[in-house]
Amino acid sequence: MNFKHLYYFWVTARAGGIMRAGEQLHTTPQTLSGQIKLLEDRLGRQLFRKSGRQLELTEHGRLALGYADQIFSLGQDLETALRQVRGAQRRLDFRVGVADSVSKSVAYRLLEPAFSLAQPVKLLASEGKFDDLLAALALHRLDLVIADEPMPRRVSVKAFNHALGRSAMSFFAAPALMPRLQGAFPACLDAVPMLVPGASSSVRRQLEGWFAQHQVAPVVVGEFDDAALMKAFGREGQGVFMAPSVLEEETCSQFGVAAIGRTAELIEEFYAVSVERRISHPCVQAITDAARGQLFGV
Numbered sequence: 678m679n680f681k682h683l684y685y686f687w688v689t690a691r692a693g694g695i696m697r698a699g700e701q702l703h704t705t706p707q708t709l710s711g712q713i714k715l716l717e718d719r720l721g722r723q724l725f726r727k728s729g730r731q732l733e734l735t736e737h738g739r740l741a742l743g744y745a746d747q748i749f750s751l752g753q754d755l756e757t758a759l760r761q762v763r764g765a766q767r768r769l770d771f772r773v774g775v776a777d778s779v780s781k782s783v784a785y786r787l788l789e790p791a792f793s794l795a796q797p798v799k800l801l802a803s804e805g806k807f808d809d810l811l812a813a814l815a816l817h818r819l820d821l822v823i824a825d826e827p828m829p830r831r832v833s834v835k836a837f838n839h840a841l842g843r844s845a846m847s848f849f850a851a852p853a854l855m856p857r858l859q860g861a862f863p864a865c866l867d868a869v870p871m872l873v874p875g876a877s878s879s880v881r882r883q884l885e886g887w888f889a890q891h892q893v894a895p896v897v898v899g900e901f902d903d904a905a906l907m908k909a910f911g912r913e914g915q916g917v918f919m920a921p922s923v924l925e926e927e928t929c930s931q932f933g934v935a936a937i938g939r940t941a942e943l944i945e946e947f948y949a950v951s952v953e954r955r956i957s958h959p960c961v962q963a964i965t966d967a968a969r970g971q972l973f974g975v
Contacts, residue, residue, distance in 0.1 A: 680748075682716035685709055686724060687745040694732055743818060769794070771960040772801045774810035776824040778878040780904040782924050782931075783947065787823055787841065790967035791960040798960060806877070811836065814952060821961050822950040826879045839949040839956065839965055842973020844921035846880060846943040849934040853914035862938025863891050870916035871895035875902035880919075880945045887943055908932050921945050923972060947973075 689698035695706045702709065717724050724738035734742060754770070771791055775784045791798055803810075803819075810822045815834040827838040848866070850858060858865040866888075874881045888894065898916050901907035911918035912932040920928045922939050929936060949965060956962050 678719060679715065682712045682719070683741075683745055684749070685712045686716050686741065687749060689713060689725075689732075690734060690738065690742045690745075743813075743816065747818060768797045768799050769960065770799050770801060771958070772818065772820045773803070774813060774819045774822045775802060775804050776807040776810060776822065776877075777804050777902050778807070778874065779823055779825050779947070780920065780924070782904075782927060783921060784823060786924075786972055787947065787949075787964055787968055790963040793967075794959055794963060796959065811950065814950065817952070820951065820958055821964075824948050824950060825945055827946075827948050828950050836950050836952050837954045839951065839961075841947040841949055841965060841968040843944050843946040844923040844973065845939055845941040846919045846945060847922045847925045847928070847936045847939040848917055848919045849911060849928060849932070850917045850937050851912055851914040851932075851934050854917065855935070858917075858937060863893055863940070865937065866895045866917060867893045869895050870898040872899045872901065872907045872911055872916040872918040873897055874904065874907070874919075875900050877902060880943055883943050884919075887940070890942075919943070 685698070685702065688702055689695060689709065692698040692701055695709055699706045699709050713724065720737075720741070722737040722741075723735050724741055725732045726735050727733075773788060788800065788802070791800060803813075807822070807824050807826070810819065810824075811828060811834050813819045814822050814836055822836075823841075827840075828834065828836055848862070854869070857869050873884060895917065899907065899910055901910075904920065907918050908920065908928065909932075910916065911934060917937070925936050925939070928934065947968070949961060949968075951958070951961055953961075956965060
């Protein structure tokens with residue numbers, strides 16, 4: 678394989694088109710198209726297809742891009758390693774995927790211990806759908822996936838769930854919303870605006886049954902896959918929202934809200950998913966130890 682052709686493909690895919698890639702590479706669109714065509718001929722697969730006036734990756738193109746990302750990332754690591762001062766400690770790359778249903782605050786608290794190692798660490802973090810992250814884990818593009826549910830049995834990925842801990846849930850409201858909350862918790866939630874996690878969140882599935890059990894019917898005014906965005910709306914008084922109780926003090930301080938109640942009937946669990954049955958990666962070990970011993974107190 679001609680890696681110059683692969684590099685041209687990689688830059689084009691990341692730039693989003695031939696014209697922008699040509700500007701970055703200081704070459705003409707015709708030359709660039711020709712080089713990518715040679716790569717496609719070599720691989721025997723079409724990597725791009727036209728969508729109107731745009732180019733989009735084919736299924737084979739997305740697969741090739743994943744490998745190209747790894748190849749050129751390793752190239753950068755090679756340069757860094759060779760330029761490193763003699764005697765300096767080698768940096769440890771730690772590639773983590775965080776499911777988009779996991780709160781950013783929780784993700785930070787879970788990942789922070791990785792930086793406590795004596796060896797320098799470079800964190801390479803990405804966010805996405807749980808299934809997509811598991812696919813990347815299976816291809817060894819990730820060392821770890823953090824999620825709010827274990828890997829489902831239906832997924833044919835050879836990986837292992839490591840329970841990090843669990844938290845009860847607390848409910849929060851901005852000062853402007855307080856006058857609308859009448860009575861004790863959870864009855865005070867009836868008929869008030871409510872911001873809830875998106876359907877992909879494990880706690881969302883529990884929440885609907887919990888409302889029915891306690892015979893409360895809040896008015897759901899927003900559903901959010903991004904917990905940080907949900908809290909931003911909650912801060913402005915758009916609705917009551919919930920977050921893990923382990924972050925209660927932090928949530929009140931950061932968003933200027935008050936906790937109006939908490940319940941152990943709603944539980945959010947957190948898992949580390951890795952290809953290792955027995956954890957050996959030092960960053961993963963630091964994360965699991967800190968989560969179980971400090972954050973969640975398992």
